[in-house]
Amino acid sequence: MTVARPIRLSVPLQKRDQLSFCDGSPKAIAAWTEPLHALPASEAIATLLPAVTELGQCRAAPELRFEQLEAVRPVVWFLCTRLARSTLTRPLLLDAKEQTALANAQSLQTQLAAGYKLVVAQALKSGQSLASTALHRALSDLGPTLLRALQLYTPAPARLWEQLHQLYYLAERKGLLDHAVPDPVQQQSRPLSIRNLYLRLLLLGCARPNMLRQQGLLAMFNALEGWAEKAELATGVDDAHLLVDLTSDQAPLEATRYVGHSGEDLRCLVTEPLLETLRGRFDEALKSGIEQGADDPELLSHLIQAWGRSARRSFKRSPANGNLEICVGLPALHFHSAGGIPLQRQLRGGRDIDVPVADGDDAIDPFAGAGDVGGARMEELGQRRGPITHKASEPMEDYPVAKLRLEDISPGGYGLIWQSRPDAGLQAGELVGLRTPGDPYWSVAVVRWCRNVPGELRLGVELLAPRAASACVRPLGQQTAWNAWGPALVLPEVGALSQPPYLITPSGSFAPGQKVILNRYGTGFRARLQVLERASHGFAEYRFEELGGQRDVPQDTGIEVEYLDGETHFDEVWSRRDSPR
Structure with a gap:
C-alpha cells in the first residue's frame, strides 16, 4: 500500500488572542485600512505589513479569519500595484530606500497568502468547502510576488515555488483543481480555476x-x-x-x-x-x-x-578581466558613434546651424510612437508654436557613458558586471554601444539577459556588429518637418561572412517595403527596407537596398541635402568610420 506524501504548507504560528490595531471585526479592519489609500505607497505598506502579520498570528475560526483577510486584501493589492508601477520606472539597481519598500511589498503579499494557507489548513480539518476558495486566494496572491521579482531580474523569494507546488498538490489530491473563483481585486474576463492559476505561474517561471x-x-x-x-x-x-x-x-x-x-x-x-x-x-x-x-x-x-x-544559444565562455564602456539606447549610440555630434549637425555635414522648427499642427513625426528616440525631445520640438530656432551647437543630448567590469567572453558577446546605478532605460532587449576605454569607435550589441544580485547587475550582451556608421533617416515622399528625421545606424556588409548591410532604426517607425531617405553628413541616399531581421522595444533591424532615381529634396526643414547620382559609390560613404571629434 502506497502512503501519500504529506503536504508541507508553511503557515504562521498562532500566538495572539486579539489584534492590536482594531477590534478584529471585518468592518473595523476595512475602516482601519481606508486612510492608507491616501499615503505614499511605501509608507502605507510599511504600516500595513505588521497588521497583516498579526492577522495570521491571531487565534480565530477559519470563517472569521477568511473574512478578515478579505477585508484587508483590496488595499494590499492597490498599494502593491501602485508601488510596482513607480519602481519599474527606476534603474534596476535600487537604492536602500527603494529596496526596503520593495521588500516590504513582497513580505506583505506573502503574509497575506500565508493567512489564506492557514485558512486552508484549518478548514480542511473540519471538512469545510471554504478551503478551496482560500487555496485559490493563496495562489492568486503569490502570483504578483513572483512577477515583481522577475521584473527586477532577481530570483523568486525563497520557498515560493515550494509553496506553489504544495498548494497545487493539495488541490490535486482533494479534487479541487477545476474549482473557479471570482476575484474582485483582479480585472479578469472570467474566473480562473485553481489549475489555470497554477499553470499561469508555471509558464511565467x-x-x-x-x-x-x-x-x-x-x-x-x-x-x-x-x-x-x-x-x-x-x-x-x-x-x-x-x-x-x-x-x-x-x-x-x-x-x-x-x-x-x-x-x-x-x-x-x-x-x-x-x-x-x-x-x-x-x-x-x-x-x-x-x-x-x-x-x-x-x-x-x-x-x-x-x-x-x-x-x-550556446557558446563557450572564457573568463576575462578588464573594463568596457557602455552607452544605452539607440539615440545614445547614434550620438557617441558620431563622435558626439548631435543629429541636427550630422544632417548639415557636421556644421553648426540655426534650425527652424515647424508648427506642431503641420509637422508629421513618424517617430512619435517609437520606443526609444531620446525621451520626448523630438516630439516636444514638433509641438512648439511659432518660429522657434535652436542653435545646433548648444548641447541637446545627455547620453552618459558608464564603465563596466568584464566577466567573460564568448564568440557571440560578453558577460558584464554593472556595479554603479545603471541607466534607467537598461533592460533585456535594449540596444547598447560598447568600446574599450580610450577607443573612439563603438561596437553595436543587444542585452540578451539581466540578472540582479546584491550590489551589482550582471548582463549578457550579444554583439551585432564591431562598428556602425551613424545616419539620419526619414520616410520618403512625405511633406515632413524637422523632427521627421530620426537616428539610425548602418551596419556595414561583412563580405567574409556573406552578411549584407543592415539598418537599425527606432522601433515602430517603419515597415518592410517602405522607402526611406538616409542622410550621412549631408550626403543622401534613397533606400527600401526589406526584411525585418530583429525587432525590440527600442530598435528595429532591417535588411535594405539602395535605390536610384530622381532626387527627393526635403521641404520645410531648412536642410539642403546632396543626393548621390552615381558618381560617388554607396559603399564608399558607409565604409568610412565616424571621426572622433
Whole structure:
C-alpha cells in the first residue's frame, strides 16, 4: 500500500488572542485600512505589513479569519500595484530606500497568502468547502510576488515555488483543481480555476524571464489569464520537454537540465496546444503590424522558443578581466558613434546651424510612437508654436557613458558586471554601444539577459556588429518637418561572412517595403527596407537596398541635402568610420 506524501504548507504560528490595531471585526479592519489609500505607497505598506502579520498570528475560526483577510486584501493589492508601477520606472539597481519598500511589498503579499494557507489548513480539518476558495486566494496572491521579482531580474523569494507546488498538490489530491473563483481585486474576463492559476505561474517561471523586458513580462502575465488553459500537466514524463518537480523549490526546468528523482511527484508541462495558438497569433501580428502588448511579434517569438523545443544559444565562455564602456539606447549610440555630434549637425555635414522648427499642427513625426528616440525631445520640438530656432551647437543630448567590469567572453558577446546605478532605460532587449576605454569607435550589441544580485547587475550582451556608421533617416515622399528625421545606424556588409548591410532604426517607425531617405553628413541616399531581421522595444533591424532615381529634396526643414547620382559609390560613404571629434 502506497502512503501519500504529506503536504508541507508553511503557515504562521498562532500566538495572539486579539489584534492590536482594531477590534478584529471585518468592518473595523476595512475602516482601519481606508486612510492608507491616501499615503505614499511605501509608507502605507510599511504600516500595513505588521497588521497583516498579526492577522495570521491571531487565534480565530477559519470563517472569521477568511473574512478578515478579505477585508484587508483590496488595499494590499492597490498599494502593491501602485508601488510596482513607480519602481519599474527606476534603474534596476535600487537604492536602500527603494529596496526596503520593495521588500516590504513582497513580505506583505506573502503574509497575506500565508493567512489564506492557514485558512486552508484549518478548514480542511473540519471538512469545510471554504478551503478551496482560500487555496485559490493563496495562489492568486503569490502570483504578483513572483512577477515583481522577475521584473527586477532577481530570483523568486525563497520557498515560493515550494509553496506553489504544495498548494497545487493539495488541490490535486482533494479534487479541487477545476474549482473557479471570482476575484474582485483582479480585472479578469472570467474566473480562473485553481489549475489555470497554477499553470499561469508555471509558464511565467519557465519563459526565460531574464531575457524579457519588464513590460513584456507584465503583458505576458496578463495574457496568460487566457492562455494558461491551452497548457496542461501530465504524469507521463517520457519525451518531456519541461518538467515540474512538486517537491522542489524551483520553476519548471527543461528536461535536459533536470537533475533529480523520477516518480509520482514529477509532472510534464505540455505546451504544444498553446504553442499552436501563439504561432497563429504571431503570423497575424506580422500581417497586421501589431507591436504592442502580448501580441508583440518579438514577445511571441520569444515565448514560442522558450516553451518549445528550440535549441538554446550556446557558446563557450572564457573568463576575462578588464573594463568596457557602455552607452544605452539607440539615440545614445547614434550620438557617441558620431563622435558626439548631435543629429541636427550630422544632417548639415557636421556644421553648426540655426534650425527652424515647424508648427506642431503641420509637422508629421513618424517617430512619435517609437520606443526609444531620446525621451520626448523630438516630439516636444514638433509641438512648439511659432518660429522657434535652436542653435545646433548648444548641447541637446545627455547620453552618459558608464564603465563596466568584464566577466567573460564568448564568440557571440560578453558577460558584464554593472556595479554603479545603471541607466534607467537598461533592460533585456535594449540596444547598447560598447568600446574599450580610450577607443573612439563603438561596437553595436543587444542585452540578451539581466540578472540582479546584491550590489551589482550582471548582463549578457550579444554583439551585432564591431562598428556602425551613424545616419539620419526619414520616410520618403512625405511633406515632413524637422523632427521627421530620426537616428539610425548602418551596419556595414561583412563580405567574409556573406552578411549584407543592415539598418537599425527606432522601433515602430517603419515597415518592410517602405522607402526611406538616409542622410550621412549631408550626403543622401534613397533606400527600401526589406526584411525585418530583429525587432525590440527600442530598435528595429532591417535588411535594405539602395535605390536610384530622381532626387527627393526635403521641404520645410531648412536642410539642403546632396543626393548621390552615381558618381560617388554607396559603399564608399558607409565604409568610412565616424571621426572622433
